[in-house]
Amino acid sequence: NVNKANAPDDISFFVLKNCSQQIVEPLARTFSNSIRLGKVPAQWKYVNVVPIFKKGEQSEVENYRPISL
Template sequence: MCTVGPQALGTKIQVDANTDLLSAKEELVCKLLQELDPYKSMGPDNIHLRMLRDLADVIARTLSIIFAKSWRSGDVPEDWKKANVTPIYKKGLKEDPGNYRPISLTSVPGKLWNESS
């Protein structure tokens, strides 16, 4: 077995060397959900991060099943691929389009899937 982990969260995921498939563990998904910052913006799915964090114990199993099936099939749900790109003002004249930077707001479960893979 080898271990892979999202460095930002200090968590580890185990990959079975025999099947080379990610075993998305419910505990890891629950931990990732509980560490969400409720003050961040919602993605295009309009699911508030506070709700995901507060209901982590309830939805962790379902998300871990979705993650495992997605990993095995190689397909990511279409909703996780969508993003809202919005311009955020940097500095200078607000009338100049070059003074804005694009911010991509993506689905939170999609981000969790990326962190757990």
């Protein structure tokens, strides 16, 4: 949905959807090189993890699950 909030990298979904044909080749090259070399860019190793409440007592850690944004 292009009306949702931006991803953590601040690239809007509208831009990604409308520019997909132009960015697919550079992204594919980047992913292929990463796999071939066995390395990933340092930025790819950072995630934004948010605890989401499942059920039960909110004061217990076991009742939350991690979601990576």
